[in-house]
Amino acid sequence: MNTIAIMGPHGVFYKDEPIKELHRALELQGFQLIYPTNSTDLLKLIEHNPRICGVVFDWDEYSLDLCSEINLLNENLPLYAFINTHSSLNVSVNEMRMALWFFEYALSAADDIALRIRQYTDEYLDTITPPLTKALFTYVKEGKYTFCTPGHMAGTAYQKSPVGCLFYDFFGGNTLKADVSISVTELGSLLDHTGPHLEAEEYIARTFGAEQSYMVTNGTSTSNKIVGMYAAPSGSTILVDRNCHKSLTHLLMMTNLVPIWLKPTRNALGILGGIPQREFTRENIEKKVSETLNAQWPVHAVITNSTYDGLLYNTDFIKKTLDVPSIHFDSAWVPYTNFHPIYQGKSGMSGERVPGKIIYETQSTHKLLAAFSQASLIHIKGDYDEETFNEAYMMHTTTSPSYPLVASIETAAAMLRGNTGKRLINRSVERALHFSSRSTASA
Numbered sequence: 001m002n003t004i005a006i007m008g009p010h011g012v013f014y015k016d017e018p019i020k021e022l023h024r025a026l027e028l029q030g031f032q033l034i035y036p037t038n039s040t041d042l043l044k045l046i047e048h049n050p051r052i053c054g055v056v057f058d059w060d061e062y063s064l065d066l067c068s069e070i071n072l073l074n075e076n077l078p079l080y081a082f083i084n085t086h087s088s089l090n091v092s093v094n095e096m097r098m099a100l101w102f103f104e105y106a107l108s109a110a111d112d113i114a115l116r117i118r119q120y121t122d123e124y125l126d127t128i129t130p131p132l133t134k135a136l137f138t139y140v141k142e143g144k145y146t147f148c149t150p151g152h153m154a155g156t157a158y159q160k161s162p163v164g165c166l167f168y169d170f171f172g173g174n175t176l177k178a179d180v181s182i183s184v185t186e187l188g189s190l191l192d193h194t195g196p197h198l199e200a201e202e203y204i205a206r207t208f209g210a211e212q213s214y215m216v217t218n219g220t221s222t223s224n225k226i227v228g229m230y231a232a233p234s235g236s237t238i239l240v241d242r243n244c245h246k247s248l249t250h251l252l253m254m255t256n257l258v259p260i261w262l263k264p265t266r267n268a269l270g271i272l273g274g275i276p277q278r279e280f281t282r283e284n285i286e287k288k289v290s291e292t293l294n295a296q297w298p299v300h301a302v303i304t305n306s307t308y309d310g311l312l313y314n315t316d317f318i319k320k321t322l323d324v325p326s327i328h329f330d331s332a333w334v335p336y337t338n339f340h341p342i343y344q345g346k347s348g349m350s351g352e353r354v355p356g357k358i359i360y361e362t363q364s365t366h367k368l369l370a371a372f373s374q375a376s377l378i379h380i381k382g383d384y385d386e387e388t389f390n391e392a393y394m395m396h397t398t399t400s401p402s403y404p405l406v407a408s409i410e411t412a413a414a415m416l417r418g419n420t421g422k423r424l425i426n427r428s429v430e431r432a433l434h435f436s437s438r439s440t441a442s443a
Contacts, residue, residue: 001125003032003049004117005042007057015058015082018105022056025114039066046073050420053121054078059102067098075419076127078120099124130414131199133407135187140177148181149400178404190215190401191394200410207413209338209349210361210379214393215409217401220332220376221247223362224302225254227378229392231300231326231360232257239285239301239322243272245330248302258295260288264307272309280321298324305329305348312337312346319354326358326382335363335377339416339425349379358382371412372405
């Protein structure tokens, strides 16, 4: 990321000549310079080109209005305002929280200004990079070498064979250098939840509105089993959405649980509806318990949210109505519901704690977010035994996790934060609504 947008020229020598000098100095720092024609052009460029890492502009011509509009697109983007001795600086304390720096138009100052822009750019990249990903980048850049697994040794082994060279050239050196052993201490541990891995879990939990989050490297099939193994002791009874994922039927087989099925609806076209609200009532559960062999009062419930035909539940209603100690929302296909008002009350992690209950939500970050295949998350809200839960977690987690995969989970979460994340989700929702309306009109 090395592109800086410069607003200009301005048609006067005392402004244009210092900017020309700055252009040359920034090129020596490795930046690519672009010149939008006006503020509208600039805003469109920023909206569609996330590699832009700074904007240089004239304060007298654009002032705070432009800064505020840019801030709505990316509140972390560095802004460099050039002023002269007569410029008016009417900036509030709140506005000073923007990534905004001021420089004077002056000849022969370009090298110093370019150096400072390089420093501010590095700070910007550091700010937007989440902790584990940052630590992994640093490890690779430092060119460290360990006498440990994996056997390809940062890609070295591939370059000892013709076909290995093809593999190395296709995937690239950084991907292979980032594929490191869990024994690299400065990266912490996925299984022990230490170091940058712990920081990543805390970062993800804040992003998704959870109290605790766990990164899982073998898909939500594994996340579902981890939650179930902890929440439901062998021989206990659980409520299960009849249209559940096969990983939950595998859980039943592995743990000798007694299932009570919650039956969804289906219309004449075969489209799957949700579970009717009456299924969640205490009276209905009592009836099902009495009719099910070896059943006791359920200790846990699993709801597929959304359904496989894309219908979302009012999760607040389920949390308050369903009389069980813990509820698991299998949200494999909807990891984005916490990030747009259209989904308010539809996310497992939405709202406050429910007294006396633990709420779990599992999500496939690889399905509809930007993580690598097999990437998944477990979110938790409520009091639980972390040590016992981690035993279930370790039971299903490899001791040789792919660090690029884990970093992709964290980066997928980082992409949803702030105004840039809101814009991504807004654009997706708007396109979906547009597609739906056009499809309906043409039907």
